[in-house]
Amino acid sequence: MKELDLFKIEPYCAYLLKNNIKAIYVNGTTGEGKSLTKDERKKILEKWIQVSEGRLKIVAHVGVLNVRESKELAKHAEESGADAIASLPPLFFKPQCIDTLIEHCKAIADVAPHLPFYYYHLPIMTGVDFNMENFLREAKKSIPNLAGIKFSSKDLVDMIGCVFQDNMNVVFGCDEQLLAGLVTGAHGAVGSTHNFMPKVFERMMENIKTGEMQKAREEQLRVQKLCRLMYKYGKSKYKK
Numbered sequence: 001m002k003e004l005d006l007f008k009i010e011p012y013c014a015y016l017l018k019n020n021i022k023a024i025y026v027n028g029t030t031g032e033g034k035s036l037t038k039d040e041r042k043k044i045l046e047k048w049i050q051v052s053e054g055r056l057k058i059v060a061h062v063g064v065l066n067v068r069e070s071k072e073l074a075k076h077a078e079e080s081g082a083d084a085i086a087s088l089p090p091l092f093f094k095p096q097c098i099d100t101l102i103e104h105c106k107a108i109a110d111v112a113p114h115l116p117f118y119y120y121h122l123p124i125m126t127g128v129d130f131n132m133e134n135f136l137r138e139a140k141k142s143i144p145n146l147a148g149i150k151f152s153s154k155d156l157v158d159m160i161g162c163v164f165q166d167n168m169n170v171v172f173g174c175d176e177q178l179l180a181g182l183v184t185g186a187h188g189a190v191g192s193t194h195n196f197m198p199k200v201f202e203r204m205m206e207n208i209k210t211g212e213m214q215k216a217r218e219e220q221l222r223v224q225k226l227c228r229l230m231y232k233y234g235k236s237k238y239k240k
C-alpha cells in the first residue's frame with residue numbers, strides 16, 4: 001500500500017498544458033478514484049486546482065459506493081473551486097429504471113448547484129445501461145445544473161440522440177472509437193490514453209477539421225493497436 005504522491009501532479013499538469021489539453025477529469029477511472037478514500041480524493045482535487053491555476057478546467061468525479069459520500073465530495077468540489085462535477089450511477093444496488101438513476105444524480109447535483117453536473121456513462125464497468133437520450137431528456141427536467149454526459153459506451157446509435165438534446169455537452173470516452181464518436185457529433189473527448197499520447201488525438205482532430213479522413217483513420221488505428229497492447233499486458237479486467 002503506497003501513499004499518495006501529490007508532488008507528481010505539478011509536472012504532470014505542466015505536461016498536459018504543453019500538449020494543449022484543456023481539461024482534466026480528476027478521480028475518474030484512470031485516476032482510480034473508486035479505490036481511494038474520500039480524504040485522498042479531496043487532497044488530489046485540491047492539488048489539481050492549486051497547480052493548474054485556472055489553466056485547465058477541472059472536472060471532479062465524485063461517484064462512490066454511497067450517495068452520502070458522493071454528496072460530501074460534490075460539496076467539497078464546489079467549495080474548493082472545481083469547474084464541474086461528474087458521477088457514476090449507483091454501483092452495487094443498481095437502479096432498475098431511469099427515474100431511480102435520475103433521483104441519484106439529482107441528490108448529488110443539488111448539493112453543488114453552481115457547478116455543471118455530468119453523468120458518467122460507462123456501462124461496461126457499471127452494468128447500468130439505460131438509453132441515454134431518454135435519460136438526458138428526462139433528467140434535465142429535474143436537474144437544473146445537468147450539463148451533459150461523459151459517454152464511455154460504443155453505442156453511437158444512442159449517442160447521436162444525446163448530441164441532439166438541447167444544451168447538452170457530450171464528451172466521448174471510448175478512445176478506440178473516437179473518430180466515429182466525433183463524426184457522430186461528440187463535442188469533445190475524455191479518455192485514459194489521451195494522458196500519455198495526446199499528440200495522436202490532436203492530429204486526429206486536426207485531420208478531421210481539414211477533411212483528411214484517411215490520415216484520421218490511421219491515427220485511430222494507432223490508438224487501437226496501443227489499446228490492444230495495454231489490455232494484453234495491463235492489469236485491468238476490462239476487455240472488449
Ligand SMILES: CC(=O)N[C@H](C=O)[C@@H](O)[C@H](O)[C@H](O)CO
Nearest residue numbers: 029152173174175176191192227
Ligand atoms: C474503462 C475505461 O478505462 N474507460 C476509459 C474512459 O472512459 C477509456 O478512455 C478507455 O481506457 C480507453 O478507451 C481504452 O479502452
Ligand SMILES: CC(=O)C(=O)O
Nearest residue numbers: 028029030190191192
Ligand atoms: C479517462 C476517463 O475518462 C476516466 O478515467 O474516467
